[in-house]
Amino acid sequence: MTAQQPHDLNCLTVAELEKHAEQCMDKQTRDYYNEGADSGSTLLENSQAYSKYRIRPRVLRDISLIDTSCPLFGARSPLPMGVAPTAMQCLAHPDGEAATARACREAGVVIGLSSFATTTLEDVAAASGSNPRVLQLYLFEEREHSRRLIQRAKAAGYKAVFLTVDTPMLGRRNLEIRNQFKLPKPYKIANFAEDSDSPASKTVMDGAASDTDADKREGKKSTSAPGVHDGEKRTPPAGPISFHTHAPNPTLCWDRDIDWLRKECKPEMEVWVKGIATGEDALLAVYHGVDGIVVSNHGGRQLNGALATLDALPEVVDAVQGKIPVHIDGGIRHGTEIFKALALGADFVWIGRPVLWGLSYKGQEGVALCLRLLRDEFTLCMGLAGTVKVPEISKDYLVKVDKSGFVSRL
Numbered sequence: 411m412t413a414q415q416p417h418d419l420n421c422l423t424v425a426e427l428e429k430h431a432e433q434c435m436d437k438q439t440r441d442y443y444n445e446g447a448d449s450g451s452t453l454l455e456n457s458q459a460y461s462k463y464r465i466r467p468r469v470l471r472d473i474s475l476i477d478t479s480c481p482l483f484g485a486r487s488p489l490p491m492g493v494a495p496t497a498m499q500c501l502a503h504p505d506g507e508a509a510t511a512r513a514c515r516e517a518g519v520v521i522g523l524s525s526f527a528t529t530t531l532e533d534v535a536a537a538s539g540s541n542p543r544v545l546q547l548y549l550f551e552e553r554e555h556s557r558r559l560i561q562r563a564k565a566a567g568y569k570a571v572f573l574t575v576d577t578p579m580l581g582r583r584n585l586e587i588r589n590q591f592k593l594p595k596p597y598k599i600a601n602f603a604e605d606s607d608s609p610a611s612k613t614v615m616d617g618a619a620s621d622t623d624a625d626k627r628e629g630k631k632s633t634s635a636p637g638v639h640d641g642e643k644r645t646p647p648a649g650p651i652s653f654h655t656h657a658p659n660p661t662l663c664w665d666r667d668i669d670w671l672r673k674e675c676k677p678e679m680e681v682w683v684k685g686i687a688t689g690e691d692a693l694l695a696v697y698h699g700v701d702g703i704v705v706s707n708h709g710g711r712q713l714n715g716a717l718a719t720l721d722a723l724p725e726v727v728d729a730v731q732g733k734i735p736v737h738i739d740g741g742i743r744h745g746t747e748i749f750k751a752l753a754l755g756a757d758f759v760w761i762g763r764p765v766l767w768g769l770s771y772k773g774q775e776g777v778a779l780c781l782r783l784l785r786d787e788f789t790l791c792m793g794l795a796g797t798v799k800v801p802e803i804s805k806d807y808l809v810k811v812d813k814s815g816f817v818s819r820l
């Protein structure tokens with residue numbers, strides 16, 4: 411990714427990228443990617459939260475040399491921005507996660523790979539070369555699947571495991587239900603294709619109609635669903651691995667699971683938790699020895715009515731007091747918003763849907779475009795605000811504007 415790259419005159423903003431992507435995706439994919447849980451108010455507020463803050467630019471500061479780099483996993487990242495893990499990218503483009511990985515490599519931007527990717531973690535590692543990658547983990551009740559995945563990630567040079575902690579149950583996504591979402595042929599939930607050798611597994615892995623998913627959505631009896639305690643012993647979900655059945659794990663808890671994960675991952679890989687939204691849980695994360703946290707509400711796809719991530723960020727930053735890095739995702743659509751998140755104390759941001767829009771627009775080239783737009787906007791914002799190094803970005807550069815237009819310093 412070079413600064414001299416010519417503009418795509420049809421697409422100069424992430425908002426335009428979203429419009430193009432709408433034309434490129436089929437309805438099932440568009441609905442799955444873009445929707446939030448329930449009414450979608452948290453999805454909306456994740457973005458709107460950024461407009462409550464305005465930037466206080468400083469001038470006459472010689473900003474001729476701007477350094478956008480920051481520390482990440484013991485090395486330096488050229489930008490305080492990575493690609494968030496999002497499932498099933500082959501829905502956006504046949505090249506899927508491999509295309510995203512190649513664009514990330516070109517830009518030097520870290521890629522987060524979903525457990526529920528349509529490309530194996532080994533193929534993504536090959537497409538990444540020496541570029542950093544992290545594996546997002548859904549820790550299954552059936553530990554062996556997760557243990558194998560962790561070992562494979564270690565062998566393939568992943569820097570960290572990001573345990574998603576905001577999915578003890580699956581959020582209610584009505585469009586997904588109405589569309590009877592299923593992964594079309596020939597795509598597979600690639601990382602688990604080999605784990606599923608029963609005939610029943612095969613149908614789901616091959617992308618055929620997923621009765622299991624439909625049953626789960628319709629509330630038919632499942633061993634994994636939490637509910638009123640009826641005295642029966644829980645048994646982990648059996649059969650084909652699909653995200654409806656296996657990703658939500660209602661048994662996850664701090665003591666047993668975080669300690670287990672640290673033992674499995676370390677020292678080769680760091681252990682992070684993704685989906686922290688309160689100061690209390692941030693403190694628990696520090697207590698349990700995780701290497702970092704991501705303030706996230708899963709892009710508004712889990713608990714609707716939860717606080718926008720930018721609004722949750724200050725209490726998390728206060729609680730952590732610099733002991734571990736604090737990252738954030740959700741609703742970031744412009745480089746100035748990266749600046750605002752950093753000014754409020756985040757060390758790094760992750761970008762979800764805009765990357766999927768880029769991928770559906772033009773595959774690898776579209777992801778590269780998305781990363782370039784955000785990079786250029788962020789660099790411009792740093793310069794126009796009078797900052798030349800990422801650590802200089804602080805709350806001194808922001809004010810908050812309330813509903814009546816009253817402006818207050820932070």
Ligand SMILES: Cc1cc2nc3c(=O)[nH]c(=O)nc-3n(C[C@H](O)[C@H](O)[C@H](O)COP(=O)(O)O)c2cc1C
Nearest residue numbers: 443494495496497524574708709739740741762763
């Ligand atoms: C289509 C889609 C699939 C996602 N899949 C995963 C996933 O597999 N694991 C995960 O932890 N988060 C997943 N996420 C959440 C993202 O990692 C991230 O938290 C969110 O997209 C950030 O919000 P943004 O899309 O507004 O940038 C997904 C999000 C979307 C939109």
Ligand SMILES: CCCCC(=O)C(=O)O
Nearest residue numbers: 497526577653657658711
């Ligand atoms: C738990 C579902 C797996 C994919 C995902 O995380 C999402 O669609 O948001």
